[in-house]
Amino acid sequence: MFDDFCMEHNLDQPLLPQTLFDLWCEKRPHENGTTHRMRVQQIRQFSKFLTNNGIEAPTVFLPLPQIDKTFLPYIFTHDEIQRLLTAVDRIKPCTHHGRESLVHLVMPLLFRILYCCGLRIGEALKIKTEDVDFHRGTLRLTETKNNRERLVPMSATLTQMCRAYFANPLVQSYGSAYFFPATDRSHYATCTAYEYFRKSLFIAQIGHGGRGKGPRLHDIRHTMAVHTLSQWTAEGKDIYTALPILMTYLGHSSIRSTEKYLRLVPESYAQITVPFETNFGDVFPEVTDENQ
Template identity: 40%
Template sequence: MTSYVYSSVLRDYIEGVIRQKRSLGFSYDTEARILLKFDRCCTAEGCTQPRLDRTLVEAWNAKRPNESPATRMGRISALRQLALYMVQMDLPAYVTPTRHHPKVPRYVPYIFSATELGALFAQIDSCTYCCEVPYRQRVMPLLFRLLYGCGLRLSEALCLHLADVDLETGVLTIRDAKFHKDRLVPMTEELLERCLDYAQLVHRNSEPEALFFVGRPGHPLSGGNVYKNFRRFLWQAGISHGGWGKGPRVHDFRHTFAVHCLARWVREGKDLAVYLPILKTYLGHYSFRDTAYYLRLIAELYPDITARMEQSFGHVFPEVEVAPNEAD
């Protein structure tokens, strides 16, 4: 977690709400960064009293040029939580009503077909040497296979250390993921073989604490770099991109893994009452609601198995209306 230095008259309450949220299991890093900007705004406005006036709050909430609804929503939400915290402390604070929150369009996950995955991985595997990122042609094929083959979040893959990849048992140790949860993720034999080959080529003399996926010499591999390569692979594979916020996204490999996994189990006649908790644990979901969302996607994408799904889980579909969180 990143720590920031707050200096306005509200610094004690900003630090207090961050401590409270983190004690409940939230990383609250993005919100802490947003509140740092608000802290500086308070200083610039000459605030001298520990209060949140409506005028100040509404000025902060106002839409900024070229700002997306999701970004604005993040600013409003962070300040609203600070206001609620201050109200708990019996301090005057204007709490933005939820009806004033901007409407954020729901993102519908892009589920890659088997044909699209084949075309995409063909382009990823043809990734060539780059002098600025010497191991790019080794990193990209394995990274994207782990994202799809293990349903990892990109942040989880980029935070893997060499010691977290058990090259004997084929088990990944995901540490301090969402809600500070750790979990073990078994790999297929094919992925294990690829990890072994990669480690022998890239980490022959590395220490156990070295990051598994390397970027530029002396620098970790960044999410921005991965996304830039991903967009190129999409274009080369002939898969259209809808533009910013519309996908496909790197995170859709995780969604595709879950949907393909559940669809295969249904076709094999597996008891989803037994297998759904396994998928929940494997993905590191906080609740069954997140995992159950994929049941609805299966019903929409695979009409041939809808009847079998409804026999056991038809009651789930009407209740699941919201897509998993961006970081799920």
């Protein structure tokens, strides 16, 4: 990413100007605090490395960005998700650079894939046509956050929507390697998806708290996870057995990343705590004396 960043800003000398350093350190739209802090840490270490090797680079740094550990994702209700998708379906055809855009076809399917499959927006936008198996109903993700390729099964309904979308003559006319091609035949940008997300929120009458407060586009993924756990709980499934399945499906690198959703599902607590109290409650007897 940093290499692409340097090329975009025409850096052709072996140095790291302060202006470029500062620009890289700016927080990006939709970027969470942990990712932002990690990027700043990495460029600071790289800058020190350059300086130690006699290459011009910044030597004075601002304090590292603080991470807001109190942040909670926005979890859409089922009704809000339905209203959001209905609003996305109302996107009208338009032209871009003299060519008819696919936005009115792309966004309805893209947002359903985000919710039904819990993909990260970057994973979804970079799906290539060859990675969509219309017969088995799977998506092969090769460009993921943790660089771990995975297969994501889709429902029969979503698979049929993918078939219908790809069979559209307008989509076929693009001849792009990407499943969601922009007018230049590359994939759609995240900022474009976010733009339509915000417009659809307004149409669906779902309030937005402003920059950094959400709902965020990434909250659709969080919502899918919480709704899935809620459904499993209602069906009486063993959450301990189910969590690793959800972890694999979402592409998490550890079970801890998936466990965080449990605190967003109040209905899950009873399923977890009641069996524990039943089986092990007498191991730790109740303390009646506060001094013990």
